[in-house]
Amino acid sequence: xxxxxxxxxxxxxxxxxxxxxxxxxxxxxxxxxxxxxxxxxxxxxxxxxxxxxxxxxxxxxxxxxxxxxxxxxxxxxxxxxxxxxxxxxxxxxxxxxxxxxxxxxxxxxxxxxxxxxxxxxxxxxxxxxxxxxxxxxxxxxxxxxxxxxxxxxxxxxxxxxxxxxxxxxxxxxxxxxxxxxxxxxxxxxxxxxxxxxxxxxxxxxxxxxxxxxxxxxxxxxxxxxxxxxxxxxxxxxxxxxxxxxxxxxxxxxxxxxxxxxxxxxxxxxxxxxxxxxxxxxxxxxxxxxxxxxxxxxxxxxxxxxxxxxxxxxxxxxxxxxxxxxxxxxxxxxxxxxxxxxxxxxxxxxxxxxxxxxxxxxxxxxxxxx
Numbered sequence: 203x204x205x206x207x208x209x210x211x212x213x214x215x216x217x218x219x220x221x222x223x224x225x226x227x228x229x230x231x232x233x234x235x236x237x238x239x240x241x242x243x244x245x246x247x248x249x250x251x252x253x254x255x256x257x258x259x260x261x262x263x264x265x266x267x268x269x270x271x272x273x274x275x276x277x278x279x280x281x282x283x284x285x286x287x288x289x290x291x292x293x294x295x296x297x298x299x300x301x302x303x304x305x306x307x308x309x310x311x312x313x314x315x316x317x318x319x320x321x322x323x324x325x326x327x328x329x330x331x332x333x334x335x336x337x338x339x340x341x342x343x344x345x346x347x348x349x350x351x352x353x354x355x356x357x358x359x360x361x362x363x364x365x366x367x368x369x370x371x372x373x374x375x376x377x378x379x380x381x382x383x384x385x386x387x388x389x390x391x392x393x394x395x396x397x398x399x400x401x402x403x404x405x406x407x408x409x410x411x412x413x414x415x416x417x418x419x420x421x422x423x424x425x426x427x428x429x430x431x432x433x434x435x436x437x438x439x440x441x442x443x444x445x446x447x448x449x450x451x452x453x454x455x456x457x458x459x460x461x462x463x464x465x466x467x468x469x470x471x472x473x474x475x476x477x478x479x480x481x482x483x484x485x486x487x488x489x490x491x492x493x494x495x496x497x498x499x500x501x502x503x504x505x506x507x508x509x510x511x512x513x514x515x516x517x518x519x520x521x522x523x524x525x526x527x528x529x530x531x532x533x534x535x536x537x538x539x540x541x542x543x544x545x546x547x548x549x550x551x552x553x554x555x556x557x558x559x560x561x562x563x564x565x566x567x568x569x570x571x
Contacts (some may be wrong), residue, residue: 225237249398279355281330290308307533363446414426449549457486
């Protein structure tokens with residue numbers, strides 16, 4: 203059983219994708235252009251944001267957001283160490299300092315209380331991550347940011363379609379950043395990303411920054427980067443976007459079924475399931491549980507042909523790339539504890555009840571060994 207089966211998804215939309223690719227090939231317009239503009243309009247509608255700006259990757263989306271806010275050397279950005287490296291890496295890449303704070307162990311998302319304690323005169327932004335598809339505690343984070351006049355940049359790479367009290371992620375901060383990496387709920391056939399905002403001035407800066415800072419050919423207003431979204435990727439994403447609601451519903455259905463199966467097998471005390479607090483719509487880019495003896499369980503499942511993943515086996519503050527920040531073991535105990543216990547199970551929409559039962563039965567067998 204694979205952790206993610208993109209071939210099954212592709213089989214269901216194959217002709218739609220081929221038609222879209224052919225349309226782009228016939229046009230011979232491969233970078234930005236009408237397909238990208240159409241995707242941007244559709245993403246603007248999905249998120250409820252006035253502007254959506256496509257770019258080359260989710261990592262670039264974060265970098266562009268920081269550049270648009272003119273965040274750089276001497277500035278600090280508060281974020282979580284329990285996330286993919288691109289979150290803090292984007293902060294370091296623009297010359298700013300990533301300031302890590304710990305997570306809420308129930309949700310795996312950044313702790314608002316910890317954020318408030320970490321703010322200094324150099325803090326220019328807060329970058330919460332909607333980890334695994336669950337929105338962060340945005341009311342509390344937004345209140346802290348507004349009081350201190352600090353920008354909020356949402357890392358929504360794993361959370362397209364998620365909602366917080368009825369509002370789409372990507373519309374809750376000053377800027378929202380999305381990834382279209384193939385494993386995401388809305389995945390391209392390669393890399394791709396997008397930034398959302400309701401601020402027209404920032405939107406215009408983002409459009410300039412992604413094309414080397416040029417509004418006219420060879421006329422550079424800003425020092426930007428090359429981060430243009432390919433028309434082929436945009437066309438494929440537009441096909442997939444039409445199916446996103448259905449796929450998210452499938453993931454949520456499978457998450458509910460896991461809950462029923464873990465109850466049926468009486469595993470509630472052995473396996474801690476992901477939570478979805480009231481008012482928050484979880485889209486389950488990952489279905490991440492907490493278990494003791496995580497590594498042994500993962501090896502056991504692999505021996506039975508069941509693939510799993512570990513997001514993330516080592517928090518960022520313990521990574522060599524961030525050693526210069528000077529953190530020690532124990533600096534962020536909740537993130538460190540989570541990294542030893544988290545295990546993500548298959549959750550893709552096409553997963554069958556029989557397959558899910560096999561996963562839970564295998565965990566039950568391990569628990570009784």
